Amino acid sequence: MITSEEVTLYIQSIPPAPAVVRQALNYARSGDLTKAAKYASEDPALRHYLKILVNRPLYGFKNEVSDVSQIFSILGVSATVQTLYNYLLSLLTPKKWELFALTDHQFYYLQASLSKYWEKILLHLNIDDKEIQSAISLIPATIIVCESLFASRKAEVTQLRSVKALDFNTILKRLSGRDLFDLAAEIAHMWEMSEKTVTLIQGASGLRNTLSTEEKILAQWMHLLLFYELSQSVYVSAGLNEFIDFQIDFVHDIYEPFMQVMA
Amino acid sequence: MRAVVKGRIGIFHLQGFLDGNNAPSFLTIDDIKATESLNIDMLLVSLKKVIFFNKNGLDTFVRLLTNIRIQKHIVVGFCDYDHTKFKAINTFYGDELSFSLFKSEKIAELFVSSNKSESKTVLLYNTDHSQRSAMAIELFDYGHNPVIAQSLHEFEEKKQHLDLYYAVIEDTYLGYFGQKIATRVTGNAIIYTISNFLDAEISNTFNIAYHNNSLNVGFRLFIFDAYKVVSMNIHALNFFTKLASAGAEYNATICFVGLTFEKTPEAFKNDLEDAGILFFDNMEDILKNKELLSDLGGGGGATAKQHRSLNKALVNELTHFIDATVSTIAMMTNAEATKSSVKIQTLTVSDSTDQVASSIGFYGDIDGLIILVFPRAIAKKACELLIGDSNITDEDILDSLAEFVNIIGGRAKVLLSENKKRLDITLPRTYADVKTLLEIAQDKKGVQVDLSFEGQDFIFFLTR
Numbered sequence: 001m002i003t004s005e006e007v008t009l010y011i012q013s014i015p016p017a018p019a020v021v022r023q024a025l026n027y028a029r030s031g032d033l034t035k036a037a038k039y040a041s042e043d044p045a046l047r048h049y050l051k052i053l054v055n056r057p058l059y060g061f062k063n064e065v066s067d068v069s070q071i072f073s074i075l076g077v078s079a080t081v082q083t084l085y086n087y088l089l090s091l092l093t094p095k096k097w098e099l100f101a102l103t104d105h106q107f108y109y110l111q112a113s114l115s116k117y118w119e120k121i122l123l124h125l126n127i128d129d130k131e132i133q134s135a136i137s138l139i140p141a142t143i144i145v146c147e148s149l150f151a152s153r154k155a156e157v158t159q160l161r162s163v164k165a166l167d168f169n170t171i172l173k174r175l176s177g178r179d180l181f182d183l184a185a186e187i188a189h190m191w192e193m194s195e196k197t198v199t200l201i202q203g204a205s206g207l208r209n210t211l212s213t214e215e216k217i218l219a220q221w222m223h224l225l226l227f228y229e230l231s232q233s234v235y236v237s238a239g240l241n242e243f244i245d246f247q248i249d250f251v252h253d254i255y256e257p258f259m260q261v262m263a
Numbered sequence: 264m265r266a267v268v269k270g271r272i273g274i275f276h277l278q279g280f281l282d283g284n285n286a287p288s289f290l291t292i293d294d295i296k297a298t299e300s301l302n303i304d305m306l307l308v309s310l311k312k313v314i315f316f317n318k319n320g321l322d323t324f325v326r327l328l329t330n331i332r333i334q335k336h337i338v339v340g341f342c343d344y345d346h347t348k349f350k351a352i353n354t355f356y357g358d359e360l361s362f363s364l365f366k367s368e369k370i371a372e373l374f375v376s377s378n379k380s381e382s383k384t385v386l387l388y389n390t391d392h393s394q395r396s397a398m399a400i401e402l403f404d405y406g407h408n409p410v411i412a413q414s415l416h417e418f419e420e421k422k423q424h425l426d427l428y429y430a431v432i433e434d435t436y437l438g439y440f441g442q443k444i445a446t447r448v449t450g451n452a453i454i455y456t457i458s459n460f461l462d463a464e465i466s467n468t469f470n471i472a473y474h475n476n477s478l479n480v481g482f483r484l485f486i487f488d489a490y491k492v493v494s495m496n497i498h499a500l501n502f503f504t505k506l507a508s509a510g511a512e513y514n515a516t517i518c519f520v521g522l523t524f525e526k527t528p529e530a531f532k533n534d535l536e537d538a539g540i541l542f543f544d545n546m547e548d549i550l551k552n553k554e555l556l557s558d559l560g561g562g563g564g565a566t567a568k569q570h571r572s573l574n575k576a577l578v579n580e581l582t583h584f585i586d587a588t589v590s591t592i593a594m595m596t597n598a599e600a601t602k603s604s605v606k607i608q609t610l611t612v613s614d615s616t617d618q619v620a621s622s623i624g625f626y627g628d629i630d631g632l633i634i635l636v637f638p639r640a641i642a643k644k645a646c647e648l649l650i651g652d653s654n655i656t657d658e659d660i661l662d663s664l665a666e667f668v669n670i671i672g673g674r675a676k677v678l679l680s681e682n683k684k685r686l687d688i689t690l691p692r693t694y695a696d697v698k699t700l701l702e703i704a705q706d707k708k709g710v711q712v713d714l715s716f717e718g719q720d721f722i723f724f725l726t727r
Contacts, residue, residue, distance in 0.1 A: 001594045156594050158265075159673050163666040164649050165267045165276040174648050175597060227314070231279035236288035242264065246278040246312045255314060 001153055004176040010148060011183060017088055017191050021046060028072070028080045029130065036080060037069035049087050058112050078133040079119065085137035086111045088191055092144045098151040100143065102238040111140050113229055117262070121221050124261045131193070132218060135200040138193070139226055141184035142169075146243055169205065169244040180244065181205040206247030217254070224251040224258050264289045265297055269666070270690060271304040271375045271473070274342070274368065275324070278312040283319025295327060302472050302687070304337050304375045307365065311343035318355040328362055332439060336467055340364055340438060342371050349434040364436040373430065374401055374437075376446035376473055377690075383429035384408045388418035389436075397437050404456040404488075406447030444469050449550060451560075451703075452484040453477050458491035461499035469502070476689030478513045479624030479632060481703040483560030485510070486549060490521035500531050504538040511539065516559045520546050573607065573708055573727055576629045580679060581710055581725060584633060587674035588723050591667065592716060595648045600716040608711055610704045610724050612636055615697045619661065621668040622700070624689035625675070633675070634704060634724040635668060636697055641719050657695065665691040 017025070020042045027036035040046050050071050055064055065071055072080045089111065093104055118136040122128070146168045150157055160166060173179040185198045203211045203219030204226065211219055223246075230240045251258075266273035277289065290298075298306065308324045310316065321341075328339035340363030341352065352364060365371035373383060385402065387409045389395040395411060402409040410428070412418035422431060444465075445456040455469070474485070487503075507517050518541045524532055532542065541559070543549055549556060585602070592600045612618060620636040637645065643655060646663035672688035679686050694700040709726025 001597065003597050159670055159677075160594070160648075162265060162268060162673060163669045164269075165274070166649070170651075171648065174651060224314075227279040231281070231285055233285040233288040236285050237291075241278055241289075242276075246314075248312050248314055251314070259315075 001156055002149055002172060002175050004178070007149065007172070007176045007178055007183065010145070011186050011190075014092065014187055014190060018043065021084060021088060022192075025081065025084050028077060028084060031077050033072040033077065033080060034069060036084075037072045040072070040084070041068045046084075046087050049090060050083065053083065053086070053108065053112060056109070056112060058109075058116055078128075078130045079115065081130055082115050082134045082137050085134050085191065085193070086115065089137060089141055089144065092141070092148075092187075094144070094147055094151070097147060097238075099147045099154055100238045100240055100243070102143075102147075102235075102240070106234055106238065107140065107143070110143075110229060110235065111137070114139060114225065117225055117229070118222070121225065121258075121261055124257070125217070125221070127218075131197050132200065134193070135188075135197040135218075136222065136225075138184050138188045138197070138201050139204055139222065141187050141201075142180040143240065143243065145180050145183045145187075146172075167243060167245040179205060179207070181207075205244070206250035220251050220254045221258065223247060224254060227251075228258075228262065264294055266301065266306065268301060268303060268669075270372070270377050272368070272371060273298065273301050273303045273306045275308045276312065277308060277310065279314060281313050281316040281320035283317065283322070286320040286323035290323070290327060298327070299331060299334065304470065304473075305371060306331055306337060306339045307342045307368075307371060308340075309343040309368065310341055310348055313348075316348075316351075321352070321355065325362060332362070338363055338374065340436075342366070342368055344434075346434055353436075360436065361438050363438040364434070366432070366434045367430070370430050370432055370435055373407055373432075374405060376405070376470070377448065382406050382408055382447075384410060384427065385430045385432055386410050386412065386418070386421050386428040387432045388412040388415070389433070390415070394437060398432065398435070401437065401445065402432075404445030404447070406449065406454065446470065446473060448482075451482060451699075452486055452550070452556070453482050454486045454488050454546075456488045456491075460493050461495035463496075463498035463502075465499050465502050472687075473690070474506070475626060476624060478510065478515055479626055479630065479689050481622070481632070481692075483513065483515045484518070484556070485515060486518045486520055486546070488521065488546065489519050492522055492527075494526035495531065500534060503535055503540060507535075507538040507540050514560065516541065518543055518549060518559065520544070520549065573710070573725075577631050577725065577727060578710065580629060580682075580684070583678040583682075584671075584675050584725055585712055585723060587671050587678055588633075588635070589714070591671045591674055592645055595645055595667065595670075596716075598717055600714045600721075602712055603715050603720070604713045606711050607708065609706060609708055610634065610636075610701065610711060610722070610726075612697050612701065612722065615701075618697045619664060620694040620697050620700045621661075621664040621691055622694075622704075623668045623672045623691045625672060625686050626689070627686040628679075628684040629686070631725060631727045632704075632707075632709075633668065633671065634700065634709075634722075634726065635664075635671075636700070636722040636724070637664075638719050638721065641716055641721055644717065661693040661695060665693050668693075 020039045024036045024039040027039065047068055050068060051066050054071050054074065055061060065074060075083060090108060093107055114136050122133060150168055169179045181202050181204060185201045188198050188201055199215055200218055202208055203215055204222040206223040227246050229235065235241060264275055266275050306328060332339045342365040349364060373385060385407060387395065387398055389398065399409045399411050412421055447454050510517060520543045522542065589600050617639045618636055619639050619642045620634060622632055622634045624632045642664055643660055646660060646667055649663040649666055650659050668691045676686045676688060707726040709724050712723040714721055714723055
């Protein structure tokens with residue numbers, strides 16, 4: 001169905017980050033939001049993306065915010081870095097969603113929602129780390145990769161899944177040796193994200209047993225957050241609830257505090 | 264979301280959070296229609312990967328399950344939960360609990376018919392006496408051996424020796440049961456348990472699709488365990504005589520065991536005998552008598568005298584069946600299977616050592632049987648996508664081979680539907696060695712296609 005060669009070709013087809021976004025990211029990481037905004041303003045698509053993003057009800061602004069430097073200063077350093085990664089990821093979204101009944105708007109909303117809740121979680125965990133905060137941005141990459149690799153195999157997967165409850169992540173792993181989180185981590189590598197971020201992204205699958213205590217805690221929260229979001233009606237209808245296997249035992253001991261944070 | 268069908272059970276595998284807001288999103292109208300058209304005896308919702316649920320969330324599924332139970336007379340309910348979830352469901356529904364609850368899928372499987380003939384010893388306890396008895400009766404009727412603990416103390420004591428039991432049945436509840444006739448397989452005979460007064464309702468409670476499937480996959484002896492039958496009326500008599508006539512085409516034998524004629528007219532016995540039905544006093548009279556068992560067709564089918572011959576309609580569709588097989592192998596392994604020879608002959612396995620086999624029947628516009636014979640290593644390779652590659656037992660391979668041949672049947676069904684041919688597929692059957700398979704199929708003429716996959720040969724055989 002899918003070979004490891006096809007998976008490699010797909011990863012190779014992912015474009016590097018555009019130069020202005022890379023520069024904006026470098027300045028944002030070093031805390032210089034003014035220079036980051038200067039570079040970001042040069043990309044009209046990025047400008048439009050930022051404007052649409054921060055004016056969503058999720059951010060709760062009464063008046064429309066449109067100036068990039070204003071947007072960056074509202075977001076702060078960590079959220080700016082995260083938003084720039086979200087933008088990079090949005091460049092990979094398919095022209096037409098076929099495997100999942102999703103729209104670009106719903107996908108961006110998922111990105112934004114994950115970012116907002118992740119911020120809340122890190123606050124609860126007393127973690128103030130830009131890299132950890134931006135790691136959540138690459139989690140939706142698993143959805144894009146899954147859509148890209150499996151869209152043309154929808155009928156085959158449906159047939160396979162009529163006899164066995166297999167998720168896309170497991171199917172890909174068994175056929176190619178790499179799962180969706182490995183591929184999201186490879187994209188993170190390409191976009192020069194840190195090793196810590198890459199490890200966290202892989203850990204969010206709930207299937208890695210080589211994590212340190214801190215990494216495991218973060219991976220647990222990330223995994224449960226992902227399923228909290230994927231259980232929203234719109235994503236259930238889109239078919240996203242079934243795309244990876246929920247590791248319920250992996251997150252069991254953080255369920256209570258998680259629900260308190262989400263309340 | 265579609266239910267995953269394994270054997271006679273369909274299961275919805277939910278994940279994450281389930282509440283009144285998102286529950287309806289799991290089921291589209293198409294999903295509901297697809298569920299209604301499934302040929303199953305039990306429909307369950309697995310809560311294994313549900314971390315949170317509330318009553319509103321469950322209600323959406325309870326409504327679907329209840330509708331399906333009423334329409335199809337099948338068992339419905341929830342499975343795969345821990346004690347906390349079991350308690351929560353009981354609290355939500357209390358005395359209104361009309362559906363069943365099975366602690367695990369493994370326990371649920373004990374309460375449906377299967378093509379497997381093993382009798383399982385299970386430990387059973389329930390504080391409710393009527394539940395305990397109902398479960399024990401059902402388990403017994405399905406051919407299992409329930410060990411019933413009479414008190415919690417006895418249960419806890421017996422639970423210490425887990426290795427003695429296939430499963431421990433607790434936190435389980437039988438709601439409105441399917442009222443289907445319990446079915447079990449013993450060797451190559453199928454035993455149906457019937458009870459009470461038999462009337463026209465038997466045509467609803469008897470699973471005719473399962474019976475036809477069994478005929479298609481090679482079963483020839485059908486025994487009605489009628490110890491608990493009080494009497495029957497003319498409608499039931501007609502049903503059994505028709506069943507016997509339909510089975511004659513397959514050279515099938517139908518027997519009644521333990522049926523008394525104190526309250527049933529003696530004339531009915533004559534009519535049933537005229538239709539070819541045999542009567543025995545005790546089950547052991549048949550099952551312990553190998554010679555008789557063989558004569559009746561329960562010795563493996565080798566005694567079948569009439570053979571349904573390969574016909575043009577079936578041979579015309581051969582390419583579709585081969586395409587379905589080859590494309591399924593390609594899908595599951597990323598490797599190609601190539602055809603080396605095609606012959607019309609009886610099934611010929613040149614080297615039967617370390618071979619496994621599976622078969623699936625189909626019926627509708629055309630009918631027949633697909634048989635696949637694999638070297639064990641190839642079977643394992645072909646099923647790796649379904650089972651992964653760690654700690655695979657022989658039973659895993661056979662279970663996956665059943666799923667594998669089920670996919671082939673499904674694909675053939677799709678390919679033939681493009682030519683406006685309607686097809687239904689039977690339950691798959693697997694064989695841990697080819698000896699049993701050959702007993703059933705050795706005299707059948709069919710199309711044998713020798714295929715090669717990763718340097719090793721395997722056989723595709725299409726017959727009727």
